[in-house]
Structure formats: C-alpha cells, structure tokens
Amino acid sequence: MAGNQKSRQASEQVRELGHAAVDWISRYIERAPSLPVLSPLDPRDVLASLPQHPPSDAEPFAAILRDLDEKILPGITHWQSPNYFAYFPANSSPPSVAGDLLSSGLGVQGMLWATSPACTELEIRMLDWLVEMLELPQHFLSSNSGGGVIQDSASSANLCAVLAGRERATNFDSNENGCDQGLTAYTSNQAHSSMEKAIKVAGIGRKNLRLIAVDENFRMKPEALAAAIREDKRAGGVPCFVGATVGTTSAMAIDPLEEIGAICGEHNIWLHVDAAMAGTAALCPELRYIHAGLDLADSYCFDCHKWMFTNFDCTCFYVRKRNELTEALTITPEYLRNAASSSGSVVDFRDWHVPLGRRFRALKLWCVIRSYGVDGLRAMVRHHVKLTQMFIEWLKSDARFEIVAPGSLNLVCFRLKGPDSATEALMQKLNASGRLFLSHTKLSGKFTLRLCVGQTYTEEEHVREAFELIQQHASELAMGAR
C-alpha cells in the first residue's frame, strides 16, 4: 500500500485554508450592504498596490486574506450587495457557493461521460428538472429527442445555436467547406450584442445579419422578419438562423415567439430563443406567458447565474434535437475514444459546446434547487417582481420621471423628463454616492436608466432607499441647475 502523505497533508490544508476562506466570505456577505456598491478606484489603483514580481517563497494564507481586504476589496464592485441594481443580477446564494466549493474539491473534468459519469448524469437530471420547473417544451427533455447542457454564458450558447443552425441549413457543408453559401441570419435590433458576436465568430459576417425592426414596446416585428427572409431568399441567400429574445437587455421586451416560430417553420430556419435573465421568471406559473410559443424553438437558453441564485457560470442551453447540435460540434480523436462513448449509450457533453474541458457545474444547481425547493425559489422570484412593481408605482407618483418601457418582470426603464444630460448626471451622482449602482441604455434614442431588482439579498427597504435617493439627487441636481 502506497504511502499517501501528500494527500493527508492536503486534507489538513484544505481544512485550514477552506475554513479561513469560509469565514472571510461569511463576514463579506454581512458587510457587503455597507460597502460602496460601485468601486470608487481609478484605473491602475489596484495594479499599483500589487507586487511587480511573483514571490519565490511560500507565503501564509493569512497574508493573502489580509491583502484581499486591503488591496482587492476596494477594487470590487459589489454584485452581492442588496443595493446592486445595475445591468443584470449575478445573484448567488450560500447553497450555490457551497456546491461550487464541492465541485472545486472534487476537481473532476466532465468532458466525457467516462471521465466522471456522475458529472454528466447529474447534469442531465438537473436540466430535466428545470424543464419541469419552468414548464419548458417536453422535447427539451433528455428522455425525448432533445436535452440540455450547462454552458458558461448565454454568449456561448447563442454561438452554439448559430453553429447548429448554420450546419443544418448547409447540410453540414459549412463545417466541411467553410461559410461561402450566402448565409443570412436574423435578430431584432434590441437583441444582445452576443448575437452579432456569434455571427461574426461563425464566419457568417455582420452584413449578413439582419437587425429586424421592433414595435413601440421593443418587440421584434414578425412581418418585418418575414419580409427580410423573403427578400434574402429572392436574392439567393440561405437564411439559417433567427435569434429571438425573451427579455431584451435594454427593455425586457419579449419577442412574439408564436409568430416568429411560424415564420421559421415555414422556411425551415433554426429558431433560437435567448431568455438569459427573464427565463427564470417561468418558475412562477403566472409569469409563464413569457414563453408562449417556445415550443416552436429549436434551441433555448437562460442563465441560472443571473436570477436563479446560482453563481456564475451556469447557462442552461436546450435543443429540440440533440443530434442536430452534436453533429455540428463533434470530433473524436483516438485519445478520446472509449467503450462507453463508442457504445452510443452515453452523453459526452464535450460535443455540446466549444470547450473540451468542463467543470462539475451541476453540483451547485443541485444544491440550490434542493436547498430552497421549487416553492422557495418561486417565492424569491415573486418577491423581486413585486418589489419592481412597487418601485414603478412610486415612480409614477413623481411627475419628474417618465417610464420609458413597459415595466415587466424585474426591470424598470426610466428617465428624468427633458434632455438626456439631466438623466446622465443623475446616474453619475447616484453611482458616485456608493449607496446604489444602476446602469443605463438608450431606448428610442433617449438616455434611460435601468433598475433591475434581482440580487438575492435585496429587501423592500433597499428598493425604497434607492427610490428616495433617486428623488433626493434629482432634487439636488435641479437646485444646482437653477
């Protein structure tokens, strides 16, 4: 029997460092509400505080934790603060942190079924659970023609959807001969920038991506989509991909999937639905209207790492027919061949995305879903939606503000009536205060604030304080402007 001295030492060290790190995080979560949400540091402040050269000798973990407090923490924008309302939430939770820790400790590579069967099979089951939890189309279940996989981000999932659509439209000729088929793709002018990035990466070319017009509520116009497809086909183009959005980044608009799906069906074009943040809302039956028509989609993604209390990265990507995805992405060199894969009886998730290596990310989902239960998760999402609607009511009571997009789910888009400069100044003043952090966009050409309620620890008081601070700073700006 071999000595296992190093394993025993490591076991001790895991205990020592791990407990110290847990205590640090515990203190961090408690004090996060009182820290300035947006880091006040200037460029290179952190860099200047760090040694130019790596240490030759070992340093104690206590020294690292001290530097974490003194050098790193001031440079953190606190996504785990209950006063964080910018962009989208990156909400996390104690069970997720613990689940991710277990994944780090096990340290398995889930590239093949054989390299840790449990990594693949727990992921299959978690993605099937989510089909039930969100009442997604049944063909996304692993027991049917489709299935789901965890990817790092909706950007990557969108890319994989583009690739699958590209290959289906060209009968896998693009993989073989390259992209010179006059391929065209479609998304709304409100879609996330990752759609354009995916089109570029896939070699289809930005000029072959049609940014379809939206209606007054920022939803893709189906008739404009149909017209663009017809025009491209008349010109000899090969439409291969439509990217619809459930919950656009700027305005939380929900594209009309039923009409879009019918058009895609008519022309046999791959329909992908990106519900990065909004998808989580479907935990609540009363909010499942967001997915009306989703059964017409070929693929779908949403991010548990945005609004489902699971830390990054955890994008769930589903396809209607798994073979269409894997045939677009698989390559099997000799060194990855194994009996289980050759038998065809197992799933090798490496063929479901670009990277070969993959972390055991299903563990954190398992911990989150079990620790809260579906009812618990549902209650947390409902609470965020309720807080958002309260905020909207308060806004409506103050005549200085206008609401720029219909406030659905957990996002409010608003601005000060009048020129953009006032709203921009308001945002800068608010974010500089350190007491909250929100971000902006442009809607109908106007500078617009986005307040998104989704941080795990946000309570009614934080939203109320945010509103009062917004009112107060708007008043101060108006005074200063006189």
Add this chain to the structure above:
Amino acid sequence: MAGNQKSRQASEQVRELGHAAVDWISRYIERAPSLPVLSPLDPRDVLASLPQHPPSDAEPFAAILRDLDEKILPGITHWQSPNYFAYFPANSSPPSVAGDLLSSGLGVQGMLWATSPACTELEIRMLDWLVEMLELPQHFLSSNSGGGVIQDSASSANLCAVLAGRERATNFDSNENGCDQGLTAYTSNQAHSSMEKAIKVAGIGRKNLRLIAVDENFRMKPEALAAAIREDKRAGGVPCFVGATVGTTSAMAIDPLEEIGAICGEHNIWLHVDAAMAGTAALCPELRYIHAGLDLADSYCFDCHKWMFTNFDCTCFYVRKRNELTEALTITPEYLRNAASSSGSVVDFRDWHVPLGRRFRALKLWCVIRSYGVDGLRAMVRHHVKLTQMFIEWLKSDARFEIVAPGSLNLVCFRLKGPDSATEALMQKLNASGRLFLSHTKLSGKFTLRLCVGQTYTEEEHVREAFELIQQHASELAMGAR
C-alpha cells in the same frame, strides 16, 4: 439605514454550509487514494439513483452531503487521486480550492473593468507574473504591446487565435462579410482536435485545414508546412493561421517553433502556439527549451488547470499585439458603455474572448502562486518529471515493453511488443482494477498507452505501484493467453 436581515442570514448560512463542505472535501482528499480511480458504474446508474422530480420544499444540506457520498461519489472518476495517470492531470491544490471559493463568495462579474476593477487588474498582474515565471517573450507583458487573459480552456483560446488570424489576414473583412476568402489554415496531424473544431466554428472549413506531416518524433515538418503554404498561395488561397503545438496530446512532441515561426513571418501568417499541458514545465529553467522560438508567435496558451495546481478553468492566453485580438472580437452596445472604457485607459476582458460574463479566476492563481512561491511550484513540477523518467527507466528494464515516443517531461507512451490486442487488454484490465487509471492513443498506427504523471499528490510510491501493477497484469494476461 435599510435592514439587512437577508444578508445577515446568508452570512450565517455561508458559515454553516461552507464549513460542512470544507470538511467533506478534506475527508474526500484524504480517502481519494483508496477509491477506485475509474468509476466502475454503468451508464444510467447515477441517473437511476436520482429523483425524477425536483423537490417542492427545502431540504437540509446534510441530506445533500449524504447523497453526495452515496449517489455521486461512486460515479466519480477521481482526477484528484494520486493514482490518476490518464489523459492529462487536472491537478488542483488546497490554495486553489480556497481561492476559487473566495471567487464564488465575492460573486463578481468581470466583463468590464468597471464591473470590478480588481478582477481585471489582478488578472493582468497574474498574467504578467507568469510571463516572468515561465520566461515567456517580453511582448506578452501588459506593459508592452501584448497581454494575457484567462480563458476557460485551450479549446477556446485556440478558437480566439484562429479568429484573430482570420481577421488579420482579411483586414477584418471576414467579420464584416463572412468567410468567403479562400482562407486556409495549418496544423500538424498530431495537433489537438480543438484546432479542427476551431477551424469549423470559425467558418473556414475542415477541408481548408492542412494537417501537416510530422517527423519520426511526431513533430511538425517545417518543409511540409512551407510547401503546403506555397501550394495554397499558388492556387489563390489566403493562408491565415498556423497552429503549432508544444507538447502534443498523444506523444508530448514539441513542434520546431523557430523554423515554423520563420515561415509564418515570411508569409505574414498568424502563428499560435498551444502548450496546454507542457507550458507549465517552463517554470524550470532547464526545461525552457520547449519554448525555443516562441518569440516568433503571435499568440500562445497554456493551462494552469492541467499541471499548475490550479483547478479548472484557468487557461492563460497571450497575444503579441492585444489590438489584433480585441479588434477581432469587440462590439460595444450602449448598455455596456462607461466612462472608464470610453477613456481607453482600462482593459475590458470581454473583448478578449467569446463569452461576455467572466468569473474572478485570477484569485485562485494568486492564492496558488503565493502559497507555494515560484520555487515551490518549480520543485513540484521537477518532481513529476523525475518520477516520469524513473518510470521510463523501469520500463526499459522489462523487455516485454516498447517505448513508442521519446519520453519527455511528464508523459510516457508505451505498449506491449506485439499485436495491439495485448496492449488494449492490458489497459482494460488495469483500469478495471480501480488501482490506477491510464488512457491510450494511437501512434504510428499502434495502440499505445499513455501514462502521465502530474497529479498533485502523486508520490514515488504511486508510480512504483503503477509499474508493478502493469508488470503483474501483463504477466497474468500472458499466462491466460497460453
């Protein structure tokens, strides 16, 4: 002052769940040496043990940990076992696990500098440290024209290199108009499958990827590369990318970078060097010969999550000129605009890879480098190389075996003399024993075993036991065959 009840509760819960998870991992690392390395489960065994439906109500964390032991652990192939010798190591370490935990706890999104300056700036400093630690070319430093970024995998880094090469060769026309330029790319027939995958993803097409022949030591033949490029150019092709390998997957062969670099320079073709596992060896001055000629490369990657004691994911990707990469990948929608980015004084790492979102991965590198010191890391790598060379000497003393590739660094390629079937049977018998795990490849058409020494806790005893087990099982197979 808002109440922060949820943050306080979460702080308590982090402590409770976190400490329990740390204790679980500590026990796991200690018992890992005695667990069957390759999971003995059959397909669907784990699935069958998991509930079909998600729980409605919350469950205690203790129930999850119990299931982790009873249902998940039997389905784990133990990459953290000192008896793990397959594929490549996914070696980890206590400081890395603790660093990753801190990253989970902070839960920041590092997509932009502004969304957590420390996330970007610690990453810049760590990648600069690694230039010094590995004595990489000076132009990879952030203070010069280039810089480094952490990606999830070498597969993704290879893709980004292909994209940068594609754009440079077409003056950014592929991003705009798509890939119809007669682009061609080159790599050796021993390169990792992710090169072919990247070429397909990028829309260049497999038939436009030339798999260049190798010499008797499995190294790319520069004269064959030059001939292929000349031929393509004569035919009107546009060579855009050469992917060289330092440490091929099958045989740890090192392509001759100086000659390849000269050819790329002559034709102005992007040269990318993939040193996924082998790169770490350059921590040791006496092993830096592997990088001879690397100063001619446009980009380079190696994986700290393979052999540098840092858990997945942590690929370090460097470019000579950062603008060439970011111009190929950047898109800035209004909602991501901010003063810091617009000033041009900061780095936004979202423009250095495909995903928008990004985890604070530099924390674990910081913990690893400081906890061991450069000398400590160097000693660990040297130890693995020494153990590998010992194993080779033992093999040479047993006339039944032949060594199929020159054993360099930490990989041995060997087989039983005679037909493939004997070596294949030997592998199956060894892996089924649960006492070690190794994998295979084909070299010169022959079924070949790969034994890779790189797991953090592997000691001389484990390598010796592996050799004795191999001898014993070879003898038993020979007995059975009589």
